[in-house]
Amino acid sequence: MRKLIESLVSRYFSNPTLDRMNDFALVMGGDNLVVSTDSFVVKPYKFPGGDIGKLAVCGSVNDVACSGAEVLYITLAFIIEEGFNIAELENICKSIKEASEEAGVIIITGDTKVVENGAADGIYINTTGIGIKNTDVNIGGEFVKPGDKIIINGNIGDHAAAILSCREGLCFTTPTVSDCAPLNNMVKQLMGGCKQVRCMRDPTRGGVATALNEIARQSQVGIRIFEQALPIDQSVVGACELFGMDPLYMANEGKLLIFVAGDEADKAVEILRANKYGADAAIIGEVIEGRPGVVMKTSIGSSRIVDELTGEILPRIC
Amino acid sequence: MPMNSDRFAPPQEAIEKLKRMIDIRVKKDISIMEVCGTHTMAIFRHGIRDMIPSKIKLISGPGCPVCVTENPVIDKAIWLSQQSDIIIASFGDMLRVPGSSSSLYFEKANGAKVQVVYSPLLALELALKNPDKKVVFVAVGFETTIPAIAVAIKSAKQRNIKNFYVLCAHKTVPKALQALAQMDNKVDGFLLPGHVSSIIGANAYRFLAKDYKIPGVIAGFEPLDLMNAIYKIVDMIDGSRIEILNEYKRVVSDNGNTKAQEVIAEVFAPCDASWRGLGVIPGSGLMLQDNYARFDIEDNIRIEIGESREPVGCLCGQILCGTKTPPDCKFFGTQCVPENPIGPCMVSSEGTCAAYYKYSRFERNEE
Numbered sequence: 130m131r132k133l134i135e136s137l138v139s140r141y142f143s144n145p146t147l148d149r150m151n152d153f154a155l156v157m158g159g160d161n162l163v164v165s166t167d168s169f170v171v172k173p174y175k176f177p178g179g180d181i182g183k184l185a186v187c188g189s190v191n192d193v194a195c196s197g198a199e200v201l202y203i204t205l206a207f208i209i210e211e212g213f214n215i216a217e218l219e220n221i222c223k224s225i226k227e228a229s230e231e232a233g234v235i236i237i238t239g240d241t242k243v244v245e246n247g248a249a250d251g252i253y254i255n256t257t258g259i260g261i262k263n264t265d266v267n268i269g270g271e272f273v274k275p276g277d278k279i280i281i282n283g284n285i286g287d288h289a290a291a292i293l294s295c296r297e298g299l300c301f302t303t304p305t306v307s308d309c310a311p312l313n314n315m316v317k318q319l320m321g322g323c324k325q326v327r328c329m330r331d332p333t334r335g336g337v338a339t340a341l342n343e344i345a346r347q348s349q350v351g352i353r354i355f356e357q358a359l360p361i362d363q364s365v366v367g368a369c370e371l372f373g374m375d376p377l378y379m380a381n382e383g384k385l386l387i388f389v390a391g392d393e394a395d396k397a398v399e400i401l402r403a404n405k406y407g408a409d410a411a412i413i414g415e416v417i418e419g420r421p422g423v424v425m426k427t428s429i430g431s432s433r434i435v436d437e438l439t440g441e442i443l444p445r446i447c
Numbered sequence: 448m449p450m451n452s453d454r455f456a457p458p459q460e461a462i463e464k465l466k467r468m469i470d471i472r473v474k475k476d477i478s479i480m481e482v483c484g485t486h487t488m489a490i491f492r493h494g495i496r497d498m499i500p501s502k503i504k505l506i507s508g509p510g511c512p513v514c515v516t517e518n519p520v521i522d523k524a525i526w527l528s529q530q531s532d533i534i535i536a537s538f539g540d541m542l543r544v545p546g547s548s549s550s551l552y553f554e555k556a557n558g559a560k561v562q563v564v565y566s567p568l569l570a571l572e573l574a575l576k577n578p579d580k581k582v583v584f585v586a587v588g589f590e591t592t593i594p595a596i597a598v599a600i601k602s603a604k605q606r607n608i609k610n611f612y613v614l615c616a617h618k619t620v621p622k623a624l625q626a627l628a629q630m631d632n633k634v635d636g637f638l639l640p641g642h643v644s645s646i647i648g649a650n651a652y653r654f655l656a657k658d659y660k661i662p663g664v665i666a667g668f669e670p671l672d673l674m675n676a677i678y679k680i681v682d683m684i685d686g687s688r689i690e691i692l693n694e695y696k697r698v699v700s701d702n703g704n705t706k707a708q709e710v711i712a713e714v715f716a717p718c719d720a721s722w723r724g725l726g727v728i729p730g731s732g733l734m735l736q737d738n739y740a741r742f743d744i745e746d747n748i749r750i751e752i753g754e755s756r757e758p759v760g761c762l763c764g765q766i767l768c769g770t771k772t773p774p775d776c777k778f779f780g781t782q783c784v785p786e787n788p789i790g791p792c793m794v795s796s797e798g799t800c801a802a803y804y805k806y807s808r809f810e811r812n813e814e
Contacts, residue, residue: 372565373488373796373797375492427492427494427670428459429459429462429493429494429670430459430498431493431495431496431497432494432497433492433494433806433807434806434807436804436806439784
């Protein structure tokens, strides 16, 4: 999928902004405007810890926040299948309101299209986040250097585990709820205390493994992570073992991978831990010289390659 | 009484100790075959290959259900998915396996009704929800999944569900091990499956030691389980004591899960089966017993597939017998990659090629 999208985008839409391959764009000409767009098609649209509305706000807010910008506005567009329950739509709007209020962003424009029954699966939402960034802040996948430390603000895989637990026919229960949350306020605190944040990325689809591989490629560096340092909830570990999945590939919606200069790492962790969305923040790895890619030091002292996700995660047979 | 301090040692220390013991006891080159795909994956994930001396060669066996399924079965499933009155229910692994000219994944993208299920009982629910369609469950797998499918079929009979069928392609593990033990490239020791053994029990493998003089260890999937099993195999070879050891007693008993065995025997009877790489192995498959035969889709519909084709040059067959490794294959990592697999071993998360690709594809270039 990544290769397909990259080849189509570079063939037809190549320009200096897109070619940087970040999840946000610094708009050319207005050198402090940051924009990011995302579409949300999650199934089921309601899950423990959130719904498609909250997800749509947090997704775009977090992508813009990853540039170091202050997030100010979002746009909101619905595609709704004919016959979709009106009360459910209202609930989704309520969560959009709550999430955008918490994030402190204003919904400035929107659109609604209704398509005939069967032409869509319930409801899809597109949002675009817009923010303003100081021109001297340079944060992105291309700015990572050997010696940087990698921090995550809490447990990985919670969102995917929560979605799995309520997907049709998957009969397991878990106390895990989605980590879906707007992280822009936490980022603001971090940026206030740390001057050498190189890159932030939310490890959504494809998980931590895929996001780290993307960054390694963008900055042409090696990345080493430590299995023992990875914060993972035991119930997520259990669910993963049962279905033959790896938490490193599972989606998160309230997590950031943060790359900071080595000497600022401890301070960054301290700041993150003071925020409710960063209470379990931990240093999970470091940037090294070498071939672009990700290697994990396992808990028994061996090493293995951590590749990116290809295709979709399919549960195994046995 | 002195305490056994090893029992309380952290895994790290225990693993270091096993590593040293293995180093001391390996006196010659030995090949250990891990039969089960989950073991293959666990060995790579935990970096076990890093921890053992180069004298020990770990080879992967035929323990990935998707991988040993031959193209005719996949072609039949694809043909069925193209029929407008049929819904295919399948475990996720099967979808991307390339048949002669398509895959279930491709058919699904083109509008075929192919539903991933996590349990055969859900396929039964699918049948109840779609009374105007035939729901066909692609019954691929070993003893681990067979009991659940037997229960689903029994339940369909009891509830008189008339639109539920299976495409029957099960395989059983001991007969395949016997075939491997008879081959020239005899392995020196077997790392025996954990999940399958929980059903069939440790006694099912005794013949390997008795008749073929090959030691085996049933093991779990944690790093300590794997290192301990390798040590036990090395220890048996060095001491010339050939046995089948059960080192996964927390899950596996001598006789296995007799209830599961009973339900399998009630619904299925042994038959010959064709394995990718190993060919036809007598008695290694399962067909429905006469009183359940009406659930076999092939008893109800004439499936019209042409002659199945295997990709020319693909080494999956030899890789499944342990005679070749993925880097030996000219397609590996070039034309055959997880996004675009040529052979089934690149598809399944349990497949040997997928494991090599994911965890060690750079090794070859760096040597």
